[in-house]
Amino acid sequence: MQDKPIKVDAVTWVDSYGDALFAFALSRLRDRSLAEEAVQETFLSALKSVDQYRQTGSEGAWLMGILKRKVIDQFRAQSKQPLTLENDSAVESLFDKRGNWSKSAKANGSMRLDAIEQEEFRVVFQDCLKKLPPTQASTFWLREVQQESAEEVCKVLGISTSNLWVLMHRARLALAECMKTRLAMENQ
Amino acid sequence: MSRCKDITKQISDLTERELSFWQRMDLRTHLILCGMCRRFQANLSTIRKFANREMSSEDPSEKPMLTLEEKTRIRDAIRRQSY
Numbered sequence: 001m002q003d004k005p006i007k008v009d010a011v012t013w014v015d016s017y018g019d020a021l022f023a024f025a026l027s028r029l030r031d032r033s034l035a036e037e038a039v040q041e042t043f044l045s046a047l048k049s050v051d052q053y054r055q056t057g058s059e060g061a062w063l064m065g066i067l068k069r070k071v072i073d074q075f076r077a078q079s080k081q082p083l084t085l086e087n088d089s090a091v092e093s094l095f096d097k098r099g100n101w102s103k104s105a106k107a108n109g110s111m112r113l114d115a116i117e118q119e120e121f122r123v124v125f126q127d128c129l130k131k132l133p134p135t136q137a138s139t140f141w142l143r144e145v146q147q148e149s150a151e152e153v154c155k156v157l158g159i160s161t162s163n164l165w166v167l168m169h170r171a172r173l174a175l176a177e178c179m180k181t182r183l184a185m186e187n188q
Numbered sequence: 189m190s191r192c193k194d195i196t197k198q199i200s201d202l203t204e205r206e207l208s209f210w211q212r213m214d215l216r217t218h219l220i221l222c223g224m225c226r227r228f229q230a231n232l233s234t235i236r237k238f239a240n241r242e243m244s245s246e247d248p249s250e251k252p253m254l255t256l257e258e259k260t261r262i263r264d265a266i267r268r269q270s271y
Contacts, residue, residue, distance in 0.1 A: 010266045018262065019253045026252045036254070040262045044269055056250040078238045099191030101224045109224050113234040121238040150204060176231045 010047050011144075017060050021067050027146060028071045028156070030137075038074060042067040075157055078134045088133070090174045111180040128178035133173055139164060140171035192218075192225055197228070199229045 021042060025035035046053070047064050053062055094105040101109065116124075129137050135157065142153045143164070154164055195218045198211055219226050248269065256261070 010270060011263050014254075014263050015267070018259060019251070021259075022254045023252050030227065032258075036262070039254070040265050042192050043262065043266050047266065047269055094194045095191075099193035101192050106224065106245070109227060112227070113231045114236070118236070118241060120237060122242065125235075125238065125242075144236060145242055149245060150225050163203050165201055167203060169197045172200050172232055172235070173196060173228075175235060176228060180231070185212075 010043060010050075013043055013046070013059075013063065015173055016153055020060070020065060024064065025067060025071060028142070030106050030141060034074060038067060038070045041070050045070070049100060072158070075135075075138060079140070085120055088170055088174075090132075090177075091170050094177060105163050105177070108180050108184050113176070113179055113183065116183065124179050124182045125175070128175050128182065131178055135159075136167050136171040136174070139167040139173065143168060192222060195219075195222070195225050196228055198234065199225065 002113055008043075017040060021039045022035055025038040026032065029035050029038065046063055094102055096102045129141065132140070138157060139153060139159075142148045142156065143150065148156075150161060150164055154161055157164075159167070193216060196217050198207060201207065219229065
C-alpha cells in the first residue's frame with residue numbers, strides 16, 4: 001500500500017497545457033515572470049485538489065478555471081490598497097481648480113497623435129502604460145487592447161461599473177498626455 | 189458651460205454607456221467652443237484605433253510560449269510538491 005498515491009502525472013501537464021495557460025496569463029498580466037508564477041501556482045493548486053477533481057470535464061478546462069482565479073488573485077495583490085478614486089495627481093495636474101484645462105496641459109495641447117506609426121505607437125504606448133497606477137493600466141489594457149467586455153473587466157479586477165468608467169477616464173487622460181509629451185520631445 | 193474635466197469624462201464614457209439627451213447636447217456645444225477638448229477626443233480615438241490594432245496584428249503563429257527554462261522551473265516546483 002502506498003501512503004500517497006499519485007493519480008495523475010502532474011509533470012506532464014507542463015507540456016500538455018503549459019503554453020496555452022501561459023498565453024492566457026500573459027495576455028492578462030502583461031509580465032512574463034508574473035505569468036510564469038501564475039501557471040506554476042495553477043499546477044500546484046491543481047495537484048492539491050486533484051482528489052476533488054472527478055474528471056467530469058476536460059483536464060485543460062479544469063486547469064484554466066484554476067488559472068483564472070490565480071489571475072484575479074494577482075490583480076487584487078497588485079492594487080495593494082483598496083481602490084481609491086480620489087486625488088490622482090497626474091490627472092489633477094491637467095486641470096485647474098475650476099475644472100478647466102490647466103496651463104501646463106495647454107502647453108502641448110495642440111500635439112496630435114494621429115501622425116504616428118504603429119511601431120512608434122507600440123513603444124510609446126507601452127512606456128506610458130507602465131507609468132500609470134497598476135489598476136488603471138490593467139483596466140485600460142483589458143478593456144481597450146484585449147477588448148474584454150466591461151462585465152469581464154469588472155469581474156477580473158473586482159470593481160464596479162462606475163469605477164470602471166472613472167478608471168478608463170483617468171487612464172485615457174494620463175495616456176494621452178504622456179504620449180503627447182513623449183512625441184513632442186522626440187520631434188524636437 | 190460645463191467644465192473641461194467633466195466633458196472629458198463624458199467623452200471617455202461614450203465607449204462605455206449611452207449619454208443622456210442633455211449630456212449629448214452639452215457635449216456637442218462644448219466641443220464646438222473648446223479646441224482642447226476636441227483635440228482630446230481626436231487623440232482618444234487615435235489611441236483607441238492603435239490599441240485595437242495591437243491585438244489584431246498579433247500573429248497567431250507567434251503565440252507566446254513558455255521557454256524551456258521556464259518549463260523546467262515549473263516541473264521542478266511540481267516535483268518538489270508531489271514527492
